[in-house]
Amino acid sequence: MDKTVVVAVENRxxxxxxxxxxxxxxxxxxxxEENRCQEGDRVxxxxxxxxxxxxxxxxxDILNSASI
Structure with a gap:
């Protein structure tokens, strides 16, 4: 999926x-839009x-980048 990310929101x-x-x-x-998100990023x-x-x-915005 170009320009699309799947965001998982956890409620505890x-x-x-x-x-x-x-x-x-x-x-x-x-x-x-810019395909900046990577797997594991917090957004x-x-x-x-x-x-x-x-x-x-x-x-x-991206809060924390995943360091892979």
Whole structure:
């Protein structure tokens, strides 16, 4: 996918009854105009108009780069 990255957002919350931390992951397809993102980068995304059938987000900035 050219100019597209898949961003995984993890939400950690305790289970209502047992108290164990449960990790819920949601994946968003985001627009990356310059193809700057690499696998493992931490990014900030922002909602935008629909860019394709599944793309409704864009990458605003890269917080931490993955050192591979």
């Amino acid at each position: 919350s305790p289970h209502p009854k047992y108290g164990k931390i449960v990790v819920n992951t949601k994946r968003y397809k985001a627009h990356d 900030r995304i922002q909602e935008t108009r629909p860019l394709s059938r599944t793309k409704r987000w864009q990458v605003t």
